[in-house]
Amino acid sequence: MVIPEIELKRLGSEYAEKYGFRDPEQYVFKARKGLDREVVEQISWIKNEPDWMREFRLRALEYFQRRPMPTWGADLSELNFDEIVYYIKPTERQGSSWEELPEHIRRTFDRLGIPEAERKFLAGVGAQYESEVVYHSLREELKRLGVIFVDMDTAVREYPDLVKQYFGTIIPPNDNKFAALNSAVWSGGSFVYVPEGVRVEVPLQAYFRINAENVGQFERTLIIVEPGAYVHYVEGCTAPIYSAASLHSAVVEIIVKEGARCRYTTIQNWSKNVYNLVTKRAAAYRDATMEWVDGNLGSKVTMKYPAVWLMEPGARGEVLSVAFAGDGQHQDAGGKMVHVAPYTSSQIISKSISKGTGRASYRGLVKVHRGAHHVRANVVCDALLLDEHSRTDTYPYMEIEEEQVSIGHEATVSKVAEEQLFYLQSRGLSEAEAMSMIVNGFIEPITKELPLEYAVELNRLIALEMEGSVG
Amino acid sequence: MAEQTPLFAIENLRAGIEGKEILRGVNLVIERGEIHALMGPNGSGKSTLAYVIAGHPNYEVYEGRILYKGENILELPPDERARMGLFLAFQYPTAIPGVTMANFLRLAVNSVRKARYGEDKALSPREFRRLLREKLQMLRMEESFASRYLNEGFSGGEKKRAEILQMALLEPEFAVLDETDSGLDIDALRTVSDGVNRLFNPTMALLVITHYQRILNYIRPQFVHVMLDGKIAVSGGPELAEELEEKGYDWVKSRFAEAAS
Incomplete structure (x- = not known):
């Protein structure tokens, strides 16, 4: 794949210009700061939810309050739950055309290029602004085939049986503190249902935008891929630059049934005040394939380990993860593969780049349950350090309870070699261009898996991060 | 008549690495x-x-x-020198994993073209592909070469061809070929030399660095210099290279040792 040339010259203040802008806060409803029973009930009431969901939320709130903060992984000590606003309703109603949206919100997504991308290469788009999905569309022919792509709140109302059957089954509310938090205050996110044998050949995309300061975004996504079906779901995320922390804590549950395939691609580019603490897990059944392609660039702290539970023989799981930790960032990312059944296979490929005071950690788990023989699992984690101060660590956990298995693990740490920089510079590339090119080459095994538009975007974002990385 | 500025000149150059002096006063003038x-x-x-x-x-x-x-270029970073029209064909080109030849070459060609010929002289993707194809043919290289990763897994001969391919695309005015003949079999040497000869024109100049006389049968210099111990010990015409081939470096050493000390 030939990636169009990246224009590196004018990247100066580009994040600020392209993503870092903020709108005046104009909201229909904004919850008060902090989290308690009242706030949760308020959210459920505004959404006019059925009792089972309200009770689900309240139960999750108790789990959240009981659970201690995790002390492993990234430093979360500056995250103050009392200072966060857990729900903001930006508009009265959702639009199915961009024109229906309030001017300022429409402008936001225009600037982010979403309507244009929709016209060019997407089968469906969901756009979430603060707590609610404000726009949703799906191509007519997919609707006729029975594909469902709506926001999660709409799904609770319109597809209650499907939602009740699967919601919270892959990631129970008490799974971890942040899954519990999400389960208590979730709002927005996507619900995707692909009927048996239907292949959605062009991606569905969701875009998540935080605008206000000190808010939390807690979308909840549930994807069900019926036997023999295929879907590629892409999410992108940005927020303005604030000094106070914002919190993004999503839950994504995916069910991939017999012979089906699901690919979930994330290009996360939160601004550097966002705590990004996300739980993502899929269950893959007989001969099914689940692929997580995970690009983590922005945020202050990211903790995210997309998981695949390989439930039946023939199931395959894959995580391709890229993390870029710039100054002051900690990307604690990786993947988990849980082999429950025999004859299952998995691969985790993690590529991390650390720059300046940035720290990138790979944290991953391969677990093989007793009885899951003839499992093949492979983990590759490569770290690239851009300078003397940057840091990388690797935490590869293996829990293997079966003997007839084949497990591979390799890890490398490298520094950008002076010889490489000199070689490229001797051909007329500036030091920054040379550095970007080396980094893009390093993550190429992952960008080549992305649709062209996203590959270009990822390379461009990395070029942006490289700004100022050279003297 | 005022003396013309030579294209390239080295004046009393003393240089080294990690405090160890290697070049001990080099002088050289090269005209277009x-x-x-x-x-x-x-x-x-x-x-x-x-x-x-x-x-x-x-x-x-x-x-x-x-x-x-x-202009004294010693204070300039390597990329600026390249953008002024200088080129070095490396003896040991560095591999850059994951970066395709085509992507790298297009960025390099356009940054050099913009600097030398003006901002609007960058090539469009289509123009670039055409130019690349033409130069690949000239060097008898497969088109698929362009989609390989830069110098990664290249054979010795492929690396050297790739260097000359870059030279062909960057159109330098002054090029240094550092041991371009090493690791080449006779056919590859001929192809690479043919390429260099075709690229050469009266507006540019070449400095061919070599241990052996062999490549000079194909790329014919007007001037031959012999370096000993960080200095040019003797300079002459093409016959010097032949003499050297015949008598070996010991001959130069014994004969010109004083000049080099």
């Missing part, structure tokens, strides 16, 4: 249209000179100047 050969035994400082000309950051210059079109 000229091909010079720089010969010498291993360790005499030939490759150091190539690196110092290209601007390798690990080398220190203690004294002297390198003038390109009259």
Whole structure:
């Protein structure tokens, strides 16, 4: 794949210009700061939810309050739950055309290029602004085939049986503190249902935008891929630059049934005040394939380990993860593969780049349950350090309870070699261009898996991060 | 008549690495249209000179100047030198995993073109592909070469061809070929030399660095210099290279040792 040339010259203040802008806060409803029973009930009431969901939320709130903060992984000590606003309703109603949206919100997504991308290469788009999905569309022919792509709140109302059957089954509310938090205050996110044998050949995309300061975004996504079906779901995320922390804590549950395939691609580019603490897990059944392609660039702290539970023989799981930790960032990312059944296979490929005071950690788990023989699992984690101060660590956990298995693990740490920089510079590339090119080459095994538009975007974002990385 | 500025000149260059002096006073003048050969035994400082000309950051210059079109380039970073029209074909080209030849070459060609011919002289993807195809054919290289990763897994011959391919695309006015003949079999040497000869024109100049006389049968220099112990010990015409081939470096050493000390 030939990636169009990246224009590196004018990247100066580009994040600020392209993503870092903020709108005046104009909201229909904004919850008060902090989290308690009242706030949760308020959210459920505004959404006019059925009792089972309200009770689900309240139960999750108790789990959240009981659970201690995790002390492993990234430093979360500056995250103050009392200072966060857990729900903001930006508009009265959702639009199915961009024109229906309030001017300022429409402008936001225009600037982010979403309507244009929709016209060019997407089968469906969901756009979430603060707590609610404000726009949703799906191509007519997919609707006729029975594909469902709506926001999660709409799904609770319109597809209650499907939602009740699967919601919270892959990631129970008490799974971890942040899954519990999400389960208590979730709002927005996507619900995707692909009927048996239907292949959605062009991606569905969701875009998540935080605008206000000190808010939390807690979308909840549930994807069900019926036997023999295929879907590629892409999410992108940005927020303005604030000094106070914002919190993004999503839950994504995916069910991939017999012979089906699901690919979930994330290009996360939160601004550097966002705590990004996300739980993502899929269950893959007989001969099914689940692929997580995970690009983590922005945020202050990211903790995210997309998981695949390989439930039946023939199931395959894959995580391709890229993390870029710039100054002051900690990307604690990786993947988990849980082999429950025999004859299952998995691969985790993690590529991390650390720059300046940035720290990138790979944290991953391969677990093989007793009885899951003839499992093949492979983990590759490569770290690239851009300078003397940057840091990388690797935490590869293996829990293997079966003997007839084949497990591979390799890890490398490298520094950008002076010889490489000199070689490229001797051909007329500036030091920054040379550095970007080396980094893009390093993550190429992952960008080549992305649709062209996203590959270009990822390379461009990395070029942006490289700004100022050279003297 | 006023004396014309030479295209390239080295004046009393003293340079080294990690405090160790390797070049101990090099002088050289090269005019447009000229091909010079720089010969010498291993360790005499030939490759150091190539690196110092290209601007390798690990080398220190203690004294002297390198003038390109009259401007001292020693303070310029390597990319600026390249954008002015200087080129070094590396003896050991570096591999850059994950970066395709095509992507790299297009960025390189356009940054050089914009600097030398103007901002609007960058090539469109289509123009670039056409140019690349033409140059690949000239060097008898497969088109699929362009989609391989830069120097990764290249054979010795492929690496050298790739260097000359870059030279062909970047159209330098002054090019240094550092041991381009090493590791080439006779057919590859002929192809690479043919390529260089076709690229050569009276508005540019070449400095061909080599240990052996062999490549000079194909790329014919008007001037031959022999480097000994960090200095040019003797200069002459093409016959010097032949004499050297016949008598070996020991002959130069015994004969010109005083000149080099």
